[in-house]
Amino acid sequence: MWQEQNNKLYRSFTFRDFSEAFAFMVQVALLAEKQNHHPTWTNTWNKVEIWLFTHDAGDIVTDKDRNLATAIDNLR
Amino acid sequence: MWQEQNNKLYRSFTFRDFSEAFAFMVQVALLAEKQNHHPTWTNTWNKVEIWLFTHDAGDIVTDKDRNLATAIDNLR
Amino acid sequence: MWQEQNNKLYRSFTFRDFSEAFAFMVQVALLAEKQNHHPTWTNTWNKVEIWLFTHDAGDIVTDKDRNLATAIDNLR
Amino acid sequence: MWQEQNNKLYRSFTFRDFSEAFAFMVQVALLAEKQNHHPTWTNTWNKVEIWLFTHDAGDIVTDKDRNLATAIDNLR
Numbered sequence: 001m002w003q004e005q006n007n008k009l010y011r012s013f014t015f016r017d018f019s020e021a022f023a024f025m026v027q028v029a030l031l032a033e034k035q036n037h038h039p040t041w042t043n044t045w046n047k048v049e050i051w052l053f054t055h056d057a058g059d060i061v062t063d064k065d066r067n068l069a070t071a072i073d074n075l076r
Numbered sequence: 077m078w079q080e081q082n083n084k085l086y087r088s089f090t091f092r093d094f095s096e097a098f099a100f101m102v103q104v105a106l107l108a109e110k111q112n113h114h115p116t117w118t119n120t121w122n123k124v125e126i127w128l129f130t131h132d133a134g135d136i137v138t139d140k141d142r143n144l145a146t147a148i149d150n151l152r
Numbered sequence: 153m154w155q156e157q158n159n160k161l162y163r164s165f166t167f168r169d170f171s172e173a174f175a176f177m178v179q180v181a182l183l184a185e186k187q188n189h190h191p192t193w194t195n196t197w198n199k200v201e202i203w204l205f206t207h208d209a210g211d212i213v214t215d216k217d218r219n220l221a222t223a224i225d226n227l228r
Numbered sequence: 229m230w231q232e233q234n235n236k237l238y239r240s241f242t243f244r245d246f247s248e249a250f251a252f253m254v255q256v257a258l259l260a261e262k263q264n265h266h267p268t269w270t271n272t273w274n275k276v277e278i279w280l281f282t283h284d285a286g287d288i289v290t291d292k293d294r295n296l297a298t299a300i301d302n303l304r
Contacts, residue, residue: 175251
Protein backbone atom coordinates (compact mmCIF):
# COMPACT_ATOMS: atom_id res chain seq x y z
CA MET A 1 0.00 0.00 0.00
CA TRP A 2 1.30 3.43 -0.95
CA GLN A 3 1.51 5.97 1.85
CA GLU A 4 1.66 9.71 1.38
CA GLN A 5 4.28 11.13 3.70
CA ASN A 6 6.44 14.27 3.47
CA ASN A 7 4.84 15.17 0.14
CA LYS A 8 5.87 11.87 -1.37
CA LEU A 9 4.13 8.62 -2.22
CA TYR A 10 6.10 5.83 -0.56
CA ARG A 11 5.92 2.08 -0.81
CA SER A 12 8.23 -0.74 0.17
CA PHE A 13 8.40 -4.07 -1.69
CA THR A 14 10.02 -7.31 -0.56
CA PHE A 15 10.94 -10.18 -2.88
CA ARG A 16 12.35 -13.69 -2.67
CA ASP A 17 15.87 -12.64 -3.60
CA PHE A 18 17.91 -10.06 -5.50
CA SER A 19 17.03 -11.52 -8.89
CA GLU A 20 13.30 -11.07 -8.33
CA ALA A 21 13.81 -7.61 -6.86
CA PHE A 22 15.88 -6.47 -9.81
CA ALA A 23 13.46 -7.97 -12.36
CA PHE A 24 10.77 -5.83 -10.69
CA MET A 25 13.03 -2.80 -10.94
CA VAL A 26 13.43 -3.37 -14.67
CA GLN A 27 9.67 -3.40 -15.08
CA VAL A 28 9.40 -0.17 -13.08
CA ALA A 29 12.17 1.34 -15.22
CA LEU A 30 10.21 0.50 -18.39
CA LEU A 31 7.09 2.16 -16.94
CA ALA A 32 9.02 5.21 -15.78
CA GLU A 33 10.64 5.76 -19.14
CA LYS A 34 7.31 5.25 -20.92
CA GLN A 35 5.55 7.78 -18.68
CA ASN A 36 8.59 10.07 -18.68
CA HIS A 37 8.34 10.22 -14.91
CA HIS A 38 11.00 8.58 -12.76
CA PRO A 39 11.14 7.40 -9.17
CA THR A 40 13.61 7.94 -6.40
CA TRP A 41 14.27 4.41 -5.28
CA THR A 42 16.64 2.35 -3.25
CA ASN A 43 17.44 -1.35 -3.21
CA THR A 44 19.22 -3.69 -0.82
CA TRP A 45 19.20 -7.39 -1.76
CA ASN A 46 15.51 -8.40 -1.86
CA LYS A 47 14.03 -5.05 -0.78
CA VAL A 48 12.99 -2.13 -2.98
CA GLU A 49 11.71 1.19 -1.62
CA ILE A 50 10.12 3.73 -3.94
CA TRP A 51 9.36 7.42 -3.42
CA LEU A 52 7.24 9.23 -6.01
CA PHE A 53 6.97 13.01 -6.22
CA THR A 54 6.97 15.62 -8.96
CA HIS A 55 10.07 17.76 -9.05
CA ASP A 56 8.66 20.21 -11.64
CA ALA A 57 5.62 20.90 -9.44
CA GLY A 58 7.77 21.80 -6.44
CA ASP A 59 8.39 18.34 -5.02
CA ILE A 60 4.79 17.46 -4.23
CA VAL A 61 2.55 14.53 -5.14
CA THR A 62 0.69 15.00 -8.44
CA ASP A 63 -1.34 12.83 -10.80
CA LYS A 64 1.92 11.81 -12.51
CA ASP A 65 2.89 10.09 -9.27
CA ARG A 66 -0.51 8.51 -8.73
CA ASN A 67 -0.50 7.18 -12.30
CA LEU A 68 2.95 5.66 -11.93
CA ALA A 69 1.99 4.15 -8.55
CA THR A 70 -1.07 2.51 -10.10
CA ALA A 71 0.95 1.18 -13.02
CA ILE A 72 3.52 -0.28 -10.61
CA ASP A 73 0.76 -1.98 -8.63
CA ASN A 74 -0.61 -3.49 -11.83
CA LEU A 75 2.71 -5.20 -12.54
CA ARG A 76 2.09 -7.99 -10.10
CA MET B 77 9.67 -28.27 -21.31
CA TRP B 78 13.18 -28.25 -22.75
CA GLN B 79 13.72 -30.26 -25.90
CA GLU B 80 17.06 -31.53 -27.16
CA GLN B 81 17.28 -30.93 -30.88
CA ASN B 82 20.26 -30.38 -33.19
CA ASN B 83 22.65 -30.73 -30.25
CA LYS B 84 20.95 -27.88 -28.40
CA LEU B 85 18.54 -27.59 -25.50
CA TYR B 86 15.60 -25.50 -26.69
CA ARG B 87 12.66 -23.98 -24.89
CA SER B 88 10.13 -21.31 -25.77
CA PHE B 89 8.50 -19.04 -23.18
CA THR B 90 5.44 -16.83 -23.60
CA PHE B 91 4.54 -13.94 -21.28
CA ARG B 92 1.76 -11.43 -20.81
CA ASP B 93 3.62 -8.61 -22.55
CA PHE B 94 7.07 -7.26 -23.37
CA SER B 95 7.67 -6.01 -19.85
CA GLU B 96 7.20 -9.46 -18.33
CA ALA B 97 9.27 -11.08 -21.06
CA PHE B 98 12.14 -8.68 -20.55
CA ALA B 99 12.02 -9.00 -16.76
CA PHE B 100 12.44 -12.74 -17.28
CA MET B 101 15.37 -12.07 -19.62
CA VAL B 102 17.06 -10.00 -16.93
CA GLN B 103 16.75 -12.89 -14.49
CA VAL B 104 18.22 -15.27 -17.08
CA ALA B 105 21.04 -12.77 -17.71
CA LEU B 106 21.86 -12.75 -13.98
CA LEU B 107 21.96 -16.57 -13.94
CA ALA B 108 24.06 -16.75 -17.10
CA GLU B 109 26.64 -14.29 -15.80
CA LYS B 110 26.75 -16.08 -12.44
CA GLN B 111 27.31 -19.47 -14.08
CA ASN B 112 29.58 -17.95 -16.71
CA HIS B 113 27.57 -19.74 -19.36
CA HIS B 114 25.39 -17.76 -21.75
CA PRO B 115 22.42 -18.60 -23.96
CA THR B 116 21.65 -17.92 -27.55
CA TRP B 117 18.24 -16.35 -27.30
CA THR B 118 15.73 -14.37 -29.28
CA ASN B 119 12.81 -12.19 -28.27
CA THR B 120 9.81 -10.74 -30.05
CA TRP B 121 7.33 -8.85 -27.86
CA ASN B 122 6.03 -11.40 -25.31
CA LYS B 123 7.94 -14.42 -26.60
CA VAL B 124 11.42 -15.60 -25.61
CA GLU B 125 13.20 -18.56 -27.21
CA ILE B 126 16.35 -19.99 -25.68
CA TRP B 127 18.96 -22.37 -27.10
CA LEU B 128 21.60 -23.79 -24.78
CA PHE B 129 24.76 -25.51 -25.97
CA THR B 130 28.44 -25.49 -25.06
CA HIS B 131 30.67 -23.83 -27.60
CA ASP B 132 33.92 -24.97 -25.92
CA ALA B 133 32.82 -28.60 -26.07
CA GLY B 134 32.17 -28.45 -29.81
CA ASP B 135 28.63 -27.08 -29.80
CA ILE B 136 26.97 -29.95 -28.00
CA VAL B 137 24.78 -30.18 -24.89
CA THR B 138 26.76 -30.56 -21.65
CA ASP B 139 26.05 -30.35 -17.93
CA LYS B 140 26.62 -26.59 -18.12
CA ASP B 141 23.53 -26.38 -20.31
CA ARG B 142 21.48 -28.72 -18.15
CA ASN B 143 22.39 -26.71 -15.05
CA LEU B 144 21.43 -23.42 -16.64
CA ALA B 145 18.17 -24.93 -17.93
CA THR B 146 17.28 -26.12 -14.44
CA ALA B 147 18.12 -22.74 -12.93
CA ILE B 148 15.92 -21.00 -15.52
CA ASP B 149 13.04 -23.35 -14.73
CA ASN B 150 13.42 -22.56 -11.03
CA LEU B 151 12.88 -18.85 -11.69
CA ARG B 152 9.15 -19.19 -12.00
CA MET C 153 24.88 0.57 -40.42
CA TRP C 154 21.30 -0.62 -40.82
CA GLN C 155 20.56 -2.64 -43.94
CA GLU C 156 17.14 -3.16 -45.45
CA GLN C 157 16.76 -6.80 -46.42
CA ASN C 158 13.70 -9.04 -46.73
CA ASN C 159 11.43 -6.15 -45.73
CA LYS C 160 13.30 -5.70 -42.46
CA LEU C 161 15.85 -3.24 -41.11
CA TYR C 162 18.79 -5.29 -39.84
CA ARG C 163 21.86 -4.35 -37.85
CA SER C 164 24.44 -6.33 -35.91
CA PHE C 165 26.24 -4.96 -32.84
CA THR C 166 29.35 -6.35 -31.14
CA PHE C 167 30.43 -5.47 -27.61
CA ARG C 168 33.32 -6.17 -25.26
CA ASP C 169 31.46 -8.85 -23.32
CA PHE C 170 28.01 -10.04 -22.26
CA SER C 171 27.62 -7.32 -19.64
CA GLU C 172 28.06 -4.53 -22.19
CA ALA C 173 25.82 -6.30 -24.69
CA PHE C 174 23.03 -6.74 -22.17
CA ALA C 175 23.34 -3.15 -20.90
CA PHE C 176 22.77 -2.08 -24.51
CA MET C 177 19.76 -4.40 -24.72
CA VAL C 178 18.26 -2.74 -21.65
CA GLN C 179 18.60 0.66 -23.29
CA VAL C 180 16.94 -0.68 -26.46
CA ALA C 181 14.16 -2.18 -24.32
CA LEU C 182 13.52 1.22 -22.72
CA LEU C 183 13.30 2.85 -26.18
CA ALA C 184 11.06 0.10 -27.54
CA GLU C 185 8.62 0.33 -24.65
CA LYS C 186 8.60 4.15 -24.89
CA GLN C 187 7.86 4.06 -28.62
CA ASN C 188 5.52 1.10 -28.20
CA HIS C 189 7.36 -0.62 -31.02
CA HIS C 190 9.48 -3.68 -30.31
CA PRO C 191 12.33 -5.44 -32.10
CA THR C 192 12.95 -9.02 -33.01
CA TRP C 193 16.42 -9.53 -31.64
CA THR C 194 18.88 -12.23 -30.77
CA ASN C 195 21.91 -12.30 -28.51
CA THR C 196 24.87 -14.60 -28.05
CA TRP C 197 27.50 -13.47 -25.53
CA ASN C 198 28.82 -10.13 -26.87
CA LYS C 199 26.77 -10.01 -30.07
CA VAL C 200 23.31 -8.50 -30.57
CA GLU C 201 21.39 -8.69 -33.84
CA ILE C 202 18.25 -6.60 -34.36
CA TRP C 203 15.53 -6.86 -37.00
CA LEU C 204 12.95 -4.06 -37.23
CA PHE C 205 9.68 -4.36 -39.13
CA THR C 206 6.06 -3.42 -38.57
CA HIS C 207 3.77 -6.35 -38.00
CA ASP C 208 0.58 -4.25 -38.18
CA ALA C 209 1.55 -2.92 -41.61
CA GLY C 210 2.03 -6.41 -43.03
CA ASP C 211 5.61 -7.07 -41.93
CA ILE C 212 7.26 -4.29 -43.89
CA VAL C 213 9.58 -1.43 -42.91
CA THR C 214 7.74 1.73 -41.85
CA ASP C 215 8.63 5.02 -40.16
CA LYS C 216 8.16 3.30 -36.80
CA ASP C 217 11.15 1.13 -37.64
CA ARG C 218 13.24 4.00 -38.97
CA ASN C 219 12.52 6.04 -35.84
CA LEU C 220 13.51 3.19 -33.54
CA ALA C 221 16.66 2.54 -35.59
CA THR C 222 17.67 6.19 -35.27
CA ALA C 223 17.01 6.20 -31.54
CA ILE C 224 19.13 3.04 -31.14
CA ASP C 225 21.98 4.65 -33.07
CA ASN C 226 21.80 7.70 -30.80
CA LEU C 227 22.40 5.53 -27.73
CA ARG C 228 26.12 5.28 -28.31
CA MET D 229 36.37 8.04 -6.35
CA TRP D 230 35.11 5.81 -3.58
CA GLN D 231 35.12 7.29 -0.11
CA GLU D 232 35.07 5.34 3.12
CA GLN D 233 32.59 6.94 5.49
CA ASN D 234 30.54 5.50 8.35
CA ASN D 235 31.99 2.04 7.73
CA LYS D 236 30.79 2.06 4.14
CA LEU D 237 32.39 2.58 0.75
CA TYR D 238 30.41 5.30 -1.01
CA ARG D 239 30.48 6.62 -4.54
CA SER D 240 28.13 8.74 -6.60
CA PHE D 241 27.77 8.41 -10.38
CA THR D 242 26.11 10.84 -12.79
CA PHE D 243 25.01 9.93 -16.31
CA ARG D 244 23.51 11.61 -19.35
CA ASP D 245 19.98 10.44 -18.62
CA PHE D 246 17.92 7.71 -16.97
CA SER D 247 18.60 5.20 -19.72
CA GLU D 248 22.38 5.42 -19.25
CA ALA D 249 22.04 5.35 -15.48
CA PHE D 250 19.87 2.24 -15.57
CA ALA D 251 22.13 0.48 -18.08
CA PHE D 252 24.96 1.02 -15.59
CA MET D 253 22.77 -0.38 -12.81
CA VAL D 254 22.18 -3.52 -14.85
CA GLN D 255 25.92 -4.00 -15.23
CA VAL D 256 26.38 -3.52 -11.47
CA ALA D 257 23.57 -6.01 -10.86
CA LEU D 258 25.35 -8.61 -13.01
CA LEU D 259 28.58 -8.06 -11.05
CA ALA D 260 26.80 -8.19 -7.70
CA GLU D 261 25.03 -11.45 -8.51
CA LYS D 262 28.27 -12.96 -9.86
CA GLN D 263 30.20 -12.00 -6.71
CA ASN D 264 27.23 -12.86 -4.50
CA HIS D 265 27.67 -9.50 -2.81
CA HIS D 266 25.06 -6.79 -3.30
CA PRO D 267 25.04 -3.03 -2.89
CA THR D 268 22.73 -0.67 -1.16
CA TRP D 269 22.01 1.83 -3.88
CA THR D 270 19.65 4.61 -4.81
CA ASN D 271 18.75 6.19 -8.13
CA THR D 272 17.02 9.38 -9.18
CA TRP D 273 16.90 10.04 -12.93
CA ASN D 274 20.56 10.27 -14.06
CA LYS D 275 22.17 9.83 -10.65
CA VAL D 276 23.19 6.58 -8.94
CA GLU D 277 24.61 6.42 -5.42
CA ILE D 278 26.18 3.21 -4.12
CA TRP D 279 27.08 2.15 -0.59
CA LEU D 280 29.12 -1.02 -0.10
CA PHE D 281 29.51 -2.79 3.23
CA THR D 282 29.46 -6.37 4.49
CA HIS D 283 26.43 -7.24 6.54
CA ASP D 284 27.77 -10.64 7.64
CA ALA D 285 30.94 -9.03 9.04
CA GLY D 286 28.97 -6.60 11.20
CA ASP D 287 28.31 -3.86 8.67
CA ILE D 288 31.90 -2.88 8.03
CA VAL D 289 34.00 -2.57 4.86
CA THR D 290 35.73 -5.82 3.85
CA ASP D 291 37.59 -7.13 0.81
CA LYS D 292 34.22 -8.16 -0.67
CA ASP D 293 33.35 -4.48 -0.87
CA ARG D 294 36.73 -3.44 -2.23
CA ASN D 295 36.52 -6.13 -4.92
CA LEU D 296 33.05 -5.07 -5.98
CA ALA D 297 34.11 -1.40 -6.01
CA THR D 298 37.05 -2.21 -8.28
CA ALA D 299 34.85 -4.28 -10.61
CA ILE D 300 32.36 -1.40 -10.83
CA ASP D 301 35.15 1.03 -11.68
CA ASN D 302 36.33 -1.31 -14.44
CA LEU D 303 32.92 -1.16 -16.13
CA ARG D 304 33.56 2.20 -17.70
